[in-house]
Amino acid sequence: MIRVVVVDDEALVRSGLELILSAANDTEVAATATGAQAVQTIARVRPDVVLLDIRMPDTDGLTVLRELRLFDVPPVVAMLTTFDSDEYILTALRSGAAGFILKDTAPDQLAQLVRTLACGGVVLSPKASSALVDGAHGAAEDDPQVRRVGLLTDRERTVLKLIAEGLSNADIAARLHLSAGTVKDHASSILGKLRVSGRVQAALLAQRAGLLTAGTTERQRPPHDTAPRP
Template identity: 65%
Template sequence: MIRVVVVDDEALIRSGLALILRAAGDIDVVAAVSGADAVREIGLTRPDVVLLDIRMPDVDGLTVLAQLRAMADPPIIAMLTTFDSDEYVGTALRSGAAGFLLKDTDPEQLAHSVRALAAGAVVLSAKAARPILSSHAGRAGRASAANELNVLTDRERDVLLLVAQGLSNADIGGRLFLSASTVKDHVSAILSKLGMESRVQAALLAQRAGLVTGQLSGQRGEP
């Protein structure tokens, strides 16, 4: 079972998301709480995945994210937002969130996204990703991002391309005829060379550099 905590300031949203996820069968929502209770409850329940509202009146979602990321063994965290152009999303991704989802995500897709997160995945709502990628668009931005990728070997660029397309380490290994552990080593090297902390940051950089056309597929990834 995948252990999940849902954090949202609205009780109706919390209960609705919990109901949808529990219906999946392989997901156990161990707590559904407001921002004020989030850090304490997550410390007690030790979930695999946290779905965290990015805008809450009692405690800001970015503050909770920072507190969770400071834990010795932090859970995987995806931000929840109502807006497809939330300016806080970019900050959350730079701060270590594994992705973000719109609250009106299709129920089946929501469960799929939680499974992907539990596997160490990057999950980006394609609809919400568009404004973030557009905000970094432009020839100067693309040239700068492409220049940053010059530190990577050809094999690392191959791996990054598949990371940005949403594949897991196992799937990347299957495509490139590598073991998952070797792919993980490549991803670690990519993050180190690019000076990044998370896979989602590298994926967004690949998008800005024009390494991948279109939007992120919205699914997979692992550190």
């Protein structure tokens, strides 16, 4: 079972997400909490995935995220937001969030997105505007970080594109007919060459470098896949 904690300041949102996720046979909502209750609840429950509202009046999601990143084994965190252009999303992704989910996501997609997070995939809304990715960094062609994509081998560029589409190591291995260990080595090399700390940052960079087409960053994952992130 994938254990989930839902953190949101609105009781209706918490209960709604709990109802949707509890209907899946492989997902358990272990607890729900407000922002003020979040860190203590998550420390007690130790979930696999946290769905964390990015804007809350008592304790905001960015503050909670920073505290969760200090755990010995931090849970996978996806930010919940109403707007795909929320100004805090990039900050959250840079701070270690594994992606973000819009609150108007279709109910039949939510459990699959949680599975994606649990198996190490990247979840970015396909509605994410270019302003979200480019606005905080300036023009992509002038960004030295984007130019570092040119340091990648052809195989590494292929792996990077699949990482940015949300695939886990096991998914990529199956797609490219490679071992999971080889894919993990490629992923580690990619992160080093791009000088980024994680798969989400690499995915954003791939998007800015033009490796993706619109709408390919929120793929569904097979529920049995549990490959760890590098």
